[in-house]
Amino acid sequence: MEILRFMVKRAGQAVIVVFIVTIIVFLLLHSLPGGPARGVLGIQATPEQLELFNKEQGLDRPLVIQYLDYLGRLLQGNLGESFVLNASVSDLLSQRVPKTLVLSVLSAVVALSIAIPVGLWQAARRNRPADYALTALSFVAYATPVFFLGLVMIIVFTQWFPWLPSQAPQADTVWGIFAEPAALVLPVVTGALGMIAVFSRYMRSSTLDNLSEDYVRTALAKGTSRKVVLRRHVFRNSLTSVVTMLGYYIPVLFGGALVVEQLFNYPGMGLLFWNAAQTPDFPVLLGCVLIISIATVIGSLLADLTQVLIDPRVRESQ
Amino acid sequence: MSKTVEGSVPALSVHDLEVVFSTETGPVSAVRGVSLVVHPGEVLALVGESGSGKSTVALSVMGLLPGNATTSGIIKVAGGTIAVADEAAMCDARGRVMGMVFQEPSTALNPLLTIGLQIAEVVRNHDKSATRATARQKAIDLLTAVGIPRPEERVDHYPSQLSGGQRQRVVIAIAIANRPQLLIADEPTTALDVTVQANILDLLRTLAKEMNTAVLLVTHNMGVVADFAERVAVMFRGELVEIGAVEDVLLRPQHPYTQRLLDAVPRLAIAGSRREPQDPPSHLAVPVLELDNVDVVYGSGRRSFKALDGVTLSLAHGETLGLVGESGSGKSTAGRTAIGLLKPTAGAVRLFGKDLGTVRGRERKALLSQLGIVLQDPVASLDPRMSVADCIAEPMLVHLKSSAAERRKRVGELLDAVHLPAAVIGRYPHELSGGQRQRVSIARALILEPRLLIADEATSALDVSVQASVLSVLKELQDRLGFACLFISHDLAVVQEMAARVAVMRSGRVVESGPTETTLIAPRDEYTRDLLAAVPVPDPIVQRRRREERLAGMNQDRSLVGAP
Numbered sequence: 001m002e003i004l005r006f007m008v009k010r011a012g013q014a015v016i017v018v019f020i021v022t023i024i025v026f027l028l029l030h031s032l033p034g035g036p037a038r039g040v041l042g043i044q045a046t047p048e049q050l051e052l053f054n055k056e057q058g059l060d061r062p063l064v065i066q067y068l069d070y071l072g073r074l075l076q077g078n079l080g081e082s083f084v085l086n087a088s089v090s091d092l093l094s095q096r097v098p099k100t101l102v103l104s105v106l107s108a109v110v111a112l113s114i115a116i117p118v119g120l121w122q123a124a125r126r127n128r129p130a131d132y133a134l135t136a137l138s139f140v141a142y143a144t145p146v147f148f149l150g151l152v153m154i155i156v157f158t159q160w161f162p163w164l165p166s167q168a169p170q171a172d173t174v175w176g177i178f179a180e181p182a183a184l185v186l187p188v189v190t191g192a193l194g195m196i197a198v199f200s201r202y203m204r205s206s207t208l209d210n211l212s213e214d215y216v217r218t219a220l221a222k223g224t225s226r227k228v229v230l231r232r233h234v235f236r237n238s239l240t241s242v243v244t245m246l247g248y249y250i251p252v253l254f255g256g257a258l259v260v261e262q263l264f265n266y267p268g269m270g271l272l273f274w275n276a277a278q279t280p281d282f283p284v285l286l287g288c289v290l291i292i293s294i295a296t297v298i299g300s301l302l303a304d305l306t307q308v309l310i311d312p313r314v315r316e317s318q
Numbered sequence: 319m320s321k322t323v324e325g326s327v328p329a330l331s332v333h334d335l336e337v338v339f340s341t342e343t344g345p346v347s348a349v350r351g352v353s354l355v356v357h358p359g360e361v362l363a364l365v366g367e368s369g370s371g372k373s374t375v376a377l378s379v380m381g382l383l384p385g386n387a388t389t390s391g392i393i394k395v396a397g398g399t400i401a402v403a404d405e406a407a408m409c410d411a412r413g414r415v416m417g418m419v420f421q422e423p424s425t426a427l428n429p430l431l432t433i434g435l436q437i438a439e440v441v442r443n444h445d446k447s448a449t450r451a452t453a454r455q456k457a458i459d460l461l462t463a464v465g466i467p468r469p470e471e472r473v474d475h476y477p478s479q480l481s482g483g484q485r486q487r488v489v490i491a492i493a494i495a496n497r498p499q500l501l502i503a504d505e506p507t508t509a510l511d512v513t514v515q516a517n518i519l520d521l522l523r524t525l526a527k528e529m530n531t532a533v534l535l536v537t538h539n540m541g542v543v544a545d546f547a548e549r550v551a552v553m554f555r556g557e558l559v560e561i562g563a564v565e566d567v568l569l570r571p572q573h574p575y576t577q578r579l580l581d582a583v584p585r586l587a588i589a590g591s592r593r594e595p596q597d598p599p600s601h602l603a604v605p606v607l608e609l610d611n612v613d614v615v616y617g618s619g620r621r622s623f624k625a626l627d628g629v630t631l632s633l634a635h636g637e638t639l640g641l642v643g644e645s646g647s648g649k650s651t652a653g654r655t656a657i658g659l660l661k662p663t664a665g666a667v668r669l670f671g672k673d674l675g676t677v678r679g680r681e682r683k684a685l686l687s688q689l690g691i692v693l694q695d696p697v698a699s700l701d702p703r704m705s706v707a708d709c710i711a712e713p714m715l716v717h718l719k720s721s722a723a724e725r726r727k728r729v730g731e732l733l734d735a736v737h738l739p740a741a742v743i744g745r746y747p748h749e750l751s752g753g754q755r756q757r758v759s760i761a762r763a764l765i766l767e768p769r770l771l772i773a774d775e776a777t778s779a780l781d782v783s784v785q786a787s788v789l790s791v792l793k794e795l796q797d798r799l800g801f802a803c804l805f806i807s808h809d810l811a812v813v814q815e816m817a818a819r820v821a822v823m824r825s826g827r828v829v830e831s832g833p834t835e836t837t838l839i840a841p842r843d844e845y846t847r848d849l850l851a852a853v854p855v856p857d858p859i860v861q862r863r864r865r866e867e868r869l870a871g872m873n874q875d876r877s878l879v880g881a882p
Contacts, residue, residue: 217382222492
């Protein structure tokens with residue numbers, strides 16, 4: 001019951017946040033110089049043609065009216081039509097979003113299932129050679145830009161050792177993507193590497209904090225072995241802060257998807273966003289940003305909820 | 319006094335223990351050649367000030383020293399030698415032949431596991447045949463034994479749902495679960511209120527007697543020693559300087575260090591003891607501080623909490639008012655309200671006759687410049703990036719137009735006043751000792767020659783000998799400068815020493831106030847009486863009598879409650 005009330009409250013806050021995000025993005029897009037007309041019609045277009053386009057799309061009206069118009073249609077579930085692609089934004093998104101979701105979730109799962117044990121292991125061997133080596137490695141992965149990392153992966157695993165395809169699965173359906181598991185490896189691993197670095201560092205420091213807590217000493221005084229103390233007491237306590245971090249990481253995950261999809265020509269939302277930004281294709285960009293902000297808000301909501309589920313102290317304070 | 323049989327196997331014997339910590343600045347010798355023996359059923363108190371090595375001795379017995387420690391010497395628990403290198407043997411011994419109770423009950427338990435599971439863990443560690451169900455039943459039995467009400471329900475609670483005293487009972491339940499031969503209690507009541515402390519000590523005493531367990535009690539509190547221990551070992555800078563029966567060591571100390579230590583302990587004056595009367599404060603002038611029927615409410619609606627409830631206090635010029643009470647009584651809230659950090663929800667606060675609720679701007683700033691404040695934790699209340707001179711001079715920068723030369727001169731005068739050498743002027747807080755830091759706080763509070771000083775647990779974090787010197791500096795300066803002082807403390811003995819008048823707080827209300835000699839010697843209020851009775855005094859003979867009186871009183875209450 002308490003948890004239900006908490007969720008309703010947070011969902012209400014989430015709606016407000018998404019609403020504010022649409023205002024900000026709308027204002028930012030319309031303050032871009034040039035506007036979409038030139039991008040859509042090309043450099044050959046005459047001023048009359050540009051004016052006509054703006055009139056047709058309603059871009060000559062005051063900004064407030066345009067926004068209210070957009071909001072009104074949004075509330076009816078209408079995200080508008082792409083300026084460039086001959087499709088509605090909703091159709092484009094419903095096609096592309098699941099694919100990006102598959103890529104991001106796979107990357108996150110791979111990353112966490114490596115980062116969490118590695119962080120824990122490093123903390124248990126603090127300041128020993130293995131810890132130093134892994135720390136150095138994770139700093140390298142952390143400091144390398146995703147696009148460069150992806151290029152290196154392509155060169156190594158498709159050119160020097162031609163084991164994997166350099167192009168991601170091109171299937172239209174989500175199930176089609178899984179039909180080519182080999183083609184998924186490079187995009188998923190490229191997306192995961194940076195996250196492994198970040199989260200193993202995070203898990204390591206969170207574990208170290210918890211290892212110096214008094215309850216660890218109490219557990220040892222009971223005759224519980226160090227190994228079991230780590231597994232039974234420290235692991236779950238360390239995880240609580242990592243879970244919170246995960247909620248805030250969703251925008252970063254999307255930023256990674258943008259680059260990864262571009263590199264491996266993966267037809268997800270990232271690629272859609274990238275192409276739309278070149279024009280600029282306002283309705284598509286707005287649609288994507290809307291999805292990302294909703295995902296971010298849901299992400300932090302889920303993080304809070306998980307925290308409530310694993311930590312009784314948070315449960316009480318709600 | 320010791321009832322042990324010669325020749326029986328000691329529960330604990332430590333022979334020639336040396337502990338060295340390797341640190342970045344080189345090896346630090348923490349324990350030097352300590353030898354001691356504790357027999358079954360006996361309570362040995364290991365006392366000393368911070369850094370004396372007493373906790374290090376306790377942790378070496380448990381084999382729980384940090385990785386940078388090297389130990390030598392022989393430790394035997396119930397006849398078996400403790401070998402830290404043998405992890406499996408250590409795991410077998412910990413929680414079975416020896417249990418430990420720690421200082422801070424709020425952090426000693428895993429916040430994410432129910433207390434039942436945490437007790438069951440120690441049961442199942444040493445009894446492989448115990449199932450989940452039998453271990454749970456054992457946990458319920460143990461909760462009953464340590465006096466937790468409704469144990470069947472409590473067993474599934476999380477530590478955060480329990481009070482500090484109850485958490486400490488759970489820690490004790492864990493320590494005694496397998497009826498160990500040796501119980502180590504490291505400052506087991508230091509984080510607790512006095513009334514809770516008295517109950518926890520009673521519990522430990524009863525359990526130890528019942529199981530014939532030897533207790534190694536590590537503490538800095540001589541009252542606790544007098545209450546609980548049969549023998550005392552005094553540590554000073556890693557060495558054992560004196561060991562003997564509690565009456566001998568506390569009443570007839572031999573070693574000069576023990577004598578100095580005991581001299582510094584503030585003593586609670588109790589009925590029958592003599593005390594020089596103090597001058598009654600003058601009530602002619604306008605009070606320096608007045609709290610008039612003040613309410614402070616935190617939060618709003620269903621979750622609101624009334625921290626102050628109709629508090630009325632008045633402080634005359636040059637007077638010291640002691641504000642005492644247990645944690646959560648609202649004494650610190652009262653202090654914060656008095657200096658305008660908290661706005662009263664109802665009632666008025668008058669500082670030097672002016673209503674703090676109505677004065678604004680420059681006038682308010684001028685009012686606030688006439689008060690100084692000293693807080694409990696000298697580490698947290700001094701900016702680590704400011705030198706001692708800058709720390710002390712800061713109020714001058716805020717409130718006065720002054721030249722650098724004037725400030726330097728004034729800082730010099732104040733360092734002198736608080737008896738700090740001029741050489742500390744360019745140092746940083748972390749380079750000073752705890753007592754020196756607190757003197758810097760006092761110097762900062764006094765630089766503007768305030769008419770009112772608020773001292774909120776100003777000496778609670780200090781060792782007794784340091785506390786004594788800080789208190790004497792404070793008194794000397796008050797005599798010279800004539801400021802009024804609101805002295806907030808949980809330590810009744812210190813308040814008796816410092817304050818002419820006292821107000822006792824409980825749950826946001828002032829339950830009793832009046833001259834210290836009458837209020838803290840012959841209190842009218844029942845709560846004040848309980849509070850005073852719970853304070854252990856550092857005289858084992860007097861304390862034994864006080865304890866018996868207190869327990870008799872409690873039994874009487876219980877029989878009254880039980881009567882139809």
